[in-house]
Amino acid sequence: MLRQTLCALALLASPLTAQPIAVQESTFWATEVNTGDMPPAAERIPAQPLIVDLEAKGRALGIQGGTLRTLVSRSKDIRQMVVYGYARLVGYAPDYSLQPDILRDVVVEEGRRFTLHLRKGHRWSDGAPFTSADFAYWWEHVANNAEITPSGPPEWMIVNEQMGRVSFPDPVTVVFEWDDPNPSFLPLLAQASPPFIYRPAHYLKQFHGDFADPDFLVQAILAARVKSWAALHNKRDNMYKFDNPEQPTLQPWLNATGKPTSRNIFVRNPYFHRIDTAGTQLPYIDVVEMTVVGSGLVAAKANAGEVDLQARGLGFRDVAILKKGEAEGNGYRTLLWANGAASQIAIYPNLNFADPVWREVMRDVRFRRALSLGIDRRMINRALYFGLADEGGMTALPDSPLHAPADLAAWAQMDLEQGNRLLDEMGLTERTPNGLRKLPDGRPMEFVIETAGERQEEENALTIITDTWRELGIRLIMRPLDRDILRNRIYAGTGMAATWFGWDNGLPRAETSPAYLAPTQQEFFAWPKWGQFYQTMGQAGEAPDMEAPKRLLALKSEWSQTQDTARRTEIWEEMLAIHADQQFAIGILSGAPQPVVVSERLRNVPQEGIWAYDPGAHFGIHRIDEFFFEDAFMQVSQ
Secondary structure (H helix, E strand, C coil), X not given: CCEEEEECHHHCCCCCCCXXXXXXXXXCCHHHHHCCCCCCHHHHCCCCCEEECCHHHCCCCCCCCCEEEEEECCHHHHHHHHHHHCCCCEEECXXXXXXXXXXXXXXXXXXXXXXXXXXXXXXXXXXXECCHHHHHHHHHHHHCCCCCCCCCCCHHHEXXXXXXXXXXXXXXXXXXXXXXXXXXXXXXXXXXXXXXCCCCHHXXXXXXXXXXXXXXXXXXXXXXXXXXXXXXHHHHCCCCCCCCCCCCCCCCEEECCCCCCCEEEEEECCCCCEEECXXXXXXXXXXXXXXXXXXXXXXXXXXXXXXXXXXXXXCHHHHHHHHHHHHCCCCEEEEEEEECCCCCEEEEECCCCCCHHHHHHHCCHHHHHHHHHCCCHHHHHHHHHCCCCEECCCCCCCCCCCCCHHHHHCCCCCCHHHHHHHHHHCCCCCECCCCCEECCCCCECEEEEEECCCCHHHHHHHHHHHHHHHCCCCEEEEEECCHHHHHHHHHHCCCCEEEECCCCCCCCCCCCCCHHHCCCCCCCCCCHHHHHHHHCCCCCCCCCCCHHHHHHHHHHHHHHHCCCHHHHHHHHHHHHHHHHHHCCCEEEEECCCEEEEEECCEECCCCCCEECCCCCCCCHHHCHHHCEECCHHHHHHC
């Protein structure tokens, strides 16, 4: 039997060998402790905390205190606190290896049986015990409750058409088990937006029809203006959205803001499970202030020194103004991190578009190749990024061991002559008097690309592409929309095409699940309905009816069933080659530096890093709870 124990190694001091650590009390919660409303810090942390050896990581031991200011452009983006905080059952270390975090350790047997060991004495942010009962509540009363989850347990619980099993041997042990290996399970738990396979049962039971007082439930449903107890439960259960201050959390900071506002306050979790080797409970920073501003104001406010840590809402175009503010002494430094997205800008023709004529045209690979050949990537790179980005299609980045230069270059050199020849071969030879090609039904070829209207570089790139595509006989029409409206239109098949980033994970390895390369999720704008079909197990969307996507699904399935690294590498290489050949998403540029604004007073922020949503959760992989202000004591005294 193959048996592997995933433990925190250097980060977790063994209680058998380490000297006892005197836990220091937090000045932030001192009043509550002194009045008896909260136990002292030594009793708040788990009996087996995660002890972080900062010196081994090349970081300094910090001090508690201070308020960190950051900005978001939408009220719903307070969920970034869950991304940045990055408390996960298991999480990525800076080298992208997986290590236990909330869990004490994980024992993996044959790649199919996962025994999760919790930390004894771990508590939710309100002081209630965090035990296997919280996992049981999720599995038995949320995932398998038809009123709360009509579609049943999540699709990732199914491996080779067999539902996994979950058991709870004791208060600190949870077992997930499948008949066949499930190599995606642990990486899934480490995502920026993970499946929360546990819930604060003691809090949510008051809203659950199987547990709640009927009279209270009726009144709560009326007060919340929802139609059922299940809708009320879902409204209160927002582990990722993070917009319910009453719901206990395991994240480093908890939401201390009441109703939605433009200024959101998050305060340190008194029961957080990480401490440093000096006995100081993390996070070091007491308060995070997240302010909602217009997207166009982020760079200006950063330039004025009104943020302490900011990358979201900033682009390469902002570097000049940020460097200017830095030189003027506005109290910050501007770092340039690598970008982990597979493409900075990509165009997604919607192969599930509702218009049958356009859909047939877009499904012809010659059309997608012609669009790619009609893009002057060199001009776009020079105009937007001073030539610092990598020109080419969407594929694994050069820092990935799976990177292939041929995939990056496939159909990526501007060649209008070849592009026109491909369109002629399709039979699209008739033109309007002003030179536009005609669709088979006689309509002029007006290709509508929708954008979220949030990134100026997207619109600038499309403006340049408009001129070169005109040489192909295609008129590009750009349509800026709200992000949610854009997504809904694409998902419904009413959007013809969209621009977005490339794959979040541009740094895959052989052991990385290639599921996102196959039609397994509607979020990939080229095949939303095929993704819906997979995600809902056939209850919504459409089954793939093109050979290349079917092959991608077959390869993804084979990857899941083999433990052989060489074969997994071959599968990845074939899937990346299919994407390069088929141009499902037309990548333009990748690797554009990401500006990161950091207060001069903020310490332990890495000089070099990778800005990526998955894997890494933006700042999460760099453990923002370990950042601290060098003058925190002065801030507290003031």
